[in-house]
Amino acid sequence: MTWTHGFIIALTASVALLAGCNSTEVSHDPGMDHQAPASQPSADSDVELIGMPGLQDPIPARSVEVSALGLSCPLCAHNLDKQLNMIEGVSSVEVDLSTGLVRVAFEDTACITPQQLITSVEDAGFSVTQIKAVHVPKQSE
């Protein structure tokens, strides 16, 4: 085998593997909280907001589910939860690598906007398609 063949094989294999981005469709969470308002696209973003007024408005819920893309692996997932935990007012983050759903819970006094969550996920190197407010039942007195 000549050098030219070897070089071409190595590069061709790389290009062939990388070509034709996978057109896997994104599966959105089909379930919707029946108490939540209808979904709406955010004004300045492609992110779908469910149960919240707008990108820059505080989220009126104690937790949200963020649909994230491109998580790739456990290390990446941990990268994301560390980024989200840096937001003041976030009390816990759970990343589900199988679905890309990220459950973010807030402290009682938190004032967090969807934009903050989107920015944090993007700073971590991933994408967001949807943020859904989750209505946590009030504790009985």
Place this chain on the structure above:
Amino acid sequence: MRFLNTGLVLAAVLLLAPSAGPAVAQQATNSPSATQTSKGVWSVRERSNLTRYEQDMPAGDRTIMRWTHETIVMYGIEGDLAAMLHVPVIDQRIDGPGAGNDDATGLGDVTLMGQYRFLQQDTGPINTLRGALQFGVEIPSYDEAFSSDSFDPILGAAFTRIDGRHGTGAAVLWKFNTGDQDDPIAGGNSSDDALYYNSSYLYRLSPQTYQSDTTAAFYFQTELNGLYETNGDHELLIAPGLLYEATDWAAELSVRLPIMEDIDHRPETRWSVVLGIRLLF
């Protein structure tokens, strides 16, 4: 004095990462990738490489065992921009004609790199295609045995694709060797320019599918690592290995074997074993 200087530099590099974040993921052991640490986050990677070289000399065969330990520190400047610092410590032992005078331990040239991600197509919870531009400079350590004594610019690009259990990568890097000092052992450090080209494939052995409580993954990896120098030297190595990733650390093992070599200006690579760990502090 050489050990003291080397130790001080290594300690300083490790101390630069007081709050290191998660390590770079989905990256094969010997190939650059388009993944990087996130904004405001540090990662530290320790990689040890033991390589055996052989060279036919007029006075007899010569064997060189070179151990290179690299500390690689990465910092996320922005979500799509990161900086990396490679600091190699080298020890070599030579057996054969001329041996004894060429045993050495010291600090290799330090590489400062930037990585800018210009392509990101996330197509599923774990699937993604990324491309990154890599640019930097090799800074001389002025070590008597291992330094090129010159500032050598580097420019390249890397692509990474994750598709379910499969991860693929490709990278090319051009190093402009501006000095006239040769490292007579390792490739890419002559006075001639060097082209590094790499392709990699990772297959997730476990788990078969990610679950909600998945905290680790185990991969088989294989690479083709090529090096062409403008003095005509050219080698292609195959590198099978394993990679284990947890949430805050990863461990890797790779064995590199030559499949094609056309070397006239330095010893030929016989084999190389690479062990590494990526840590979260």
